[in-house]
Amino acid sequence: xxxPVREVPAETGPSPWHPGIPExxxxxxxxxxxxxxxxxxxxxxxxxxxxxxIVRRRGFEKVVxxxxxxxxxxxxxxxxxxxxxxxxxxGFLLPYRTSxxxxxxxxxxxxxxxxxxxxxxEITAAVDGYLDRFEPDxxxxxxxxxxxxxxxIVLFDQAYKLNALxxxxxxxxxxLLGYYTxxxxxxxxxxxxxxxxxxxxxxxxxxxxVPAEIVxxxxxxxxxxxxxxxxxxxxxxxxADLILHHLLRGVSPARLVGAGFDEAKVEIVVGRLHRTHWKxxxxxxxxxxxxxxxxxxxxxxxx
Amino acid sequence: xxxxxxxxxxxxxxxxxxxxxxxxxRNVTIAQFRPAKGDLEGTLDHAAATIAAAVAAEPAPxxxxxPETALTGYFLEGGVREVARPAGEVFQALAxxxxxxxxxxxxxxxxxxxxxxAYNSALxxxxxxxxxxxxxxxxxxLPTYGVFQEERFVESGSGIRAFDTSIGxxxxxxCEDAFHSISGTLAALDGAQLxxxxxxxxxxxxxxxxxxxxxxxxxxxxxxxxxSEHGIFVAVSQLVGFEGGKGFAGGSAAYTPRGExxxxxxxxxxxxxxxxxxxxxxxxxxxxxxxxxxxxxSWTRLLVNSPGAGIGRPAPDGPRR
Numbered sequence: 223x224x225x226p227v228r229e230v231p232a233e234t235g236p237s238p239w240h241p242g243i244p245e246x247x248x249x250x251x252x253x254x255x256x257x258x259x260x261x262x263x264x265x266x267x268x269x270x271x272x273x274x275x276i277v278r279r280r281g282f283e284k285v286v287x288x289x290x291x292x293x294x295x296x297x298x299x300x301x302x303x304x305x306x307x308x309x310x311x312x313g314f315l316l317p318y319r320t321s322x323x324x325x326x327x328x329x330x331x332x333x334x335x336x337x338x339x340x341x342x343x344e345i346t347a348a349v350d351g352y353l354d355r356f357e358p359d360x361x362x363x364x365x366x367x368x369x370x371x372x373x374x375i376v377l378f379d380q381a382y383k384l385n386a387l388x389x390x391x392x393x394x395x396x397x398l399l400g401y402y403t404x405x406x407x408x409x410x411x412x413x414x415x416x417x418x419x420x421x422x423x424x425x426x427x428x429x430x431x432v433p434a435e436i437v438x439x440x441x442x443x444x445x446x447x448x449x450x451x452x453x454x455x456x457x458x459x460x461x462a463d464l465i466l467h468h469l470l471r472g473v474s475p476a477r478l479v480g481a482g483f484d485e486a487k488v489e490i491v492v493g494r495l496h497r498t499h500w501k502x503x504x505x506x507x508x509x510x511x512x513x514x515x516x517x518x519x520x521x522x523x524x525x
Numbered sequence: 526x527x528x529x530x531x532x533x534x535x536x537x538x539x540x541x542x543x544x545x546x547x548x549x550x551r552n553v554t555i556a557q558f559r560p561a562k563g564d565l566e567g568t569l570d571h572a573a574a575t576i577a578a579a580v581a582a583e584p585a586p587x588x589x590x591x592p593e594t595a596l597t598g599y600f601l602e603g604g605v606r607e608v609a610r611p612a613g614e615v616f617q618a619l620a621x622x623x624x625x626x627x628x629x630x631x632x633x634x635x636x637x638x639x640x641x642x643a644y645n646s647a648l649x650x651x652x653x654x655x656x657x658x659x660x661x662x663x664x665x666x667l668p669t670y671g672v673f674q675e676e677r678f679v680e681s682g683s684g685i686r687a688f689d690t691s692i693g694x695x696x697x698x699x700c701e702d703a704f705h706s707i708s709g710t711l712a713a714l715d716g717a718q719l720x721x722x723x724x725x726x727x728x729x730x731x732x733x734x735x736x737x738x739x740x741x742x743x744x745x746x747x748x749x750x751x752x753s754e755h756g757i758f759v760a761v762s763q764l765v766g767f768e769g770g771k772g773f774a775g776g777s778a779a780y781t782p783r784g785e786x787x788x789x790x791x792x793x794x795x796x797x798x799x800x801x802x803x804x805x806x807x808x809x810x811x812x813x814x815x816x817x818x819x820x821x822x823s824w825t826r827l828l829v830n831s832p833g834a835g836i837g838r839p840a841p842d843g844p845r846r
Contacts, residue, residue, distance in 0.1 A: 260731045263738070267731065267772060270793040274767040279562070520602040523769045525563045 249473060249481040254464050259422045261429035265301070268414045268426075272305035275412055276387055279524055284386035285412075288377050289313040289340065290444065291328030294391040294415055296436050297427040300336055301414050302389060304430065308337035312384060315342040316373045318349055320365075325444050328436050335433060343380075345372045366445035370406035377410070387412060395420040395459055398466050399491070400498025401451065408501075419463040455494075457487045465491045551692045553719075554579040554586035555798040557777045557790045559766040562598040565608055569596060572633065573622035576652070579797050580629050586799060587692045592723050592764040592777075593634035593664075593700050594645065599725040600768045601636070605678040609638035612648050612661045620656035628653035630690055632697060632762075634723040636679070637663065643679045647697045647723050649690065660688040664699035665708070672727055672771065687717035693804070700724045703747055703761075706754070713755035713817060714824065718807055720757055722748065725764040728774035737792060741776035745786070753784025755820070756811035758802050765795055782810035 247256045276282050285306065287299045302311045313333050317326060326342075333340045349372050353360050360368070374388075381388045390410035394417050396402050415423055420441065427437045441451040441459065452458050465488055468478055475492050479485045500506075504516070512518050556575050560568040572595065579589045593599065596615065597608045615635050623629070630651050637646035645664040651657040663682025667675035685708050687696040696712035696719075703709065703722045712720050730739025737745075744761060752759040759780045764773040777790035779800045788798045811817055828834045 258733050260733045260735065263736065264731045266792065267728065267738070267774075271767055271770065271772055274772075275770065279767065521604050522600045522602050525601060525604045 247471075249468055249478065251461075251464065251481070251483045254421070254460060256467050257419060257421055257460075257463055259418075259425060261426050264418075264422075264426055265304070265430060268301050269305040272302060272389075272412070272414055276306065276389075280387060280411075282385070282387040284310045284312065284384055285389045286312045286314060286377055286381045286384060286386045287389050287391070288316055288373055289329035289332060289338075290316075290391075291325035291332070291436065292441060292444075293423055293427050293432065293437050294393055296328075296332045296432045297423055297430065298389055298391040298414060299332060299338055300427070300430045300432055303336045303338065311336075311338050312380070312386060313338045313340040314377060314380060315340055316345050316376055317342070318344075318365075318369045319346040320447070321444055322447070324439075328433070328439075331433050332436060335431065341380075343376055345369060345376060348372050348375075362446050366443060367403045367406070369445065370403035374406050374409050389413070390416070392416055393420050393423050394418055395463055395466065396451070397502060398470075398498075399455060399462065399494045400501045401455060401494075402501075404501050419466065420459040421463045455490065457490050461487055462491050466495070469495065549804075551588070551802040551804075552584050552586045553588045553590060553692075553760055553779075553800050553802055554582070555590050555760055555762045555777045555779060555788070555790065555796075555800065556592075557763055557765055557775050557794075557796040557798065558591050558595050559764070559795050560595055560598045562766075562768060563601065563604060563608060565596055565610070569618050569622060572596065572619065575795075575797070576623055576629065576631060577626060579799075580627055582797070582799060585627065586629065588630040588632065588690075590721050590723070590760050590762040591631070591633040592762040593647070593725040594636060594764065595633050595723075596635040598766065598768055599727075599764060599773070600771065602674065602678060605636050605643050606638070609636035609643045611639060612637055612646065613658065616648055616650050616656070616658040619650060620652055623652035624654075624656070626653055628655065628691075630659075630692060632695075632721050632723065634699060634725070637661070644682060645675060645679045645699060646682070647699055647721075649688065649695065649697065649721075651691065659690055660695075660697070662686075662697040662699065664702055666701040666705055668701045685711045685715075687712055687715035692802070693718055695719050695721060697721045697723060700726065703751060706751070709751040709755060709757075710820065710824070713757055714821065718757050718804070719802060720751060720759050722751075722759060722761040724761060725773055727771040737776055738774045741774050741792070744776065745778060745789075748778055748780050749784040749786065752780035752782055753810070753814075755817045756782040756807055756814070758782060758807070760800065763790065765793060782807045783813075 276285060285302050287295060287302060289295050289299060299311060299313055315326060315329050349369050377388050388410035390413035392402055392407050392413060393415045397416055402408060424437055442449050465483060475488050478488050509517050556579060558575060576589050579586055632647060632649045634647045637644040647662045649660040651659060665682045667681055669676035687694050694716045696717035698708050698720060709720060726740050728738040728740055732739055735742050748759050748761045761778050763775050763777040765775040766773055774792050775790050776792055777798055779787040781787060787800045790796045790798050828836055
């Protein structure tokens, strides 16, 4: 007589008896649990990161943050306030003539709710001084790139003037998708959000009290009227984030498609990821010696 | 394999008397510690001040345990050779700074340079009026994957052994060494009753429901498992601080021979964590659950008769079966 085997349901959920042991992640487009994050822990972690890297390691007491009115710069500024105090954070609104009023309103609302001083420096004259005179036919992407780089010119100059450190706001999703201007958004020396997917940024922003109208609005680079990130990319951030998560863990695109992920969307993500590795690196330098910097001469950033 | 009549196990059997703990409670303080990156002299001063603060407590500790690479920070890449020092030099520097203080033992991780060879090492020394360098342990398992690059910059130590100290028989495991259960097994078989784990564990993972970074939770399981498997005390000292965006979270901890957590350090901050080592608890645990006695009785026979141990045959090259 064989003993009947007790059937265990496939969907057993988290084991309640040992929270230290993680559940094995499932590869399933309907299961985004792998992206869930302990927001309280992550916020404390990033506060420690900001304080240690800015104050202890680099000796700065102040930071400058460009406030776009979007969720990334809002969360970044909020984390800086928690880590350093509101008086240490100087926000800059850097609108171009096509920037929306809503972006400005949201940036000011964020600054008010966290007690951040702001200064508005419109970049239109600087950007158009180049484009109108020399390149009047430049299209949207070029204008966007020039504006993004002009914002960094202002932010770095203001940082120098204020003896403050510029803080970057790029998240992991846009970094992996290459959806940003190289040597602009990614140029500040400190970035608290670069290892957080956009959907995790939303979760943290809600937790630290970024106003709901900022967190809930569609993400946009605000370069063209009506533009949204997800419209440009052809995929939503939650979808892209989950695909990216699995790809970075070594799951092949074919396996993702086999598990039910939409093939066209997997292709969008894989294509952007593979085309943009260069964007996540410093410039390619010709190596001629056995002391090439970063190839042979290896020293960490903080040594 | 040896035939009947010979004793192939003799060479593998640990020899020598193993000192046991004196029958009294010993006090150990785990120093969760933040070095100033690459600043050897400044960090030696900070370590000396930390020892002074630890011994000023009541009761004063017999031993202060610092983490891995406590004198320089962990991620140094090619800078290792610039900050690595001979063990004797590090010992002298500590002894001079602690000469006016009371007698106290110290375990501390540092990058070691020995005749042109660099190691990720830990020293165990007695400081105070009669300083003595008791033991140097070199890290055996060098993580070289993902964020880790140790094998590029340091060499591997050759063995794990316990050693006698004024507070009993101790062994040191350095970070990944403790991830391999064989390390704790070898330490326990060599008589260790207190295993010190010196670690620099870059924080990663913030899954909901755990409350600490995933790696800290993993360490909790490792420390508890190591202690309860062999009926030994385990003290895990973790580095804190951020290095190039990588945060060492802390979460140092200690475990009884039953695997119960005695103390848990905070996240992200330095801390002094005093614990009491009561040798009676080793006997309690080993009587209640004599796993260690079973191991001692069987392990050499097990090694010789288990092909996976590789004893008596070369490691095969080529495709794995």
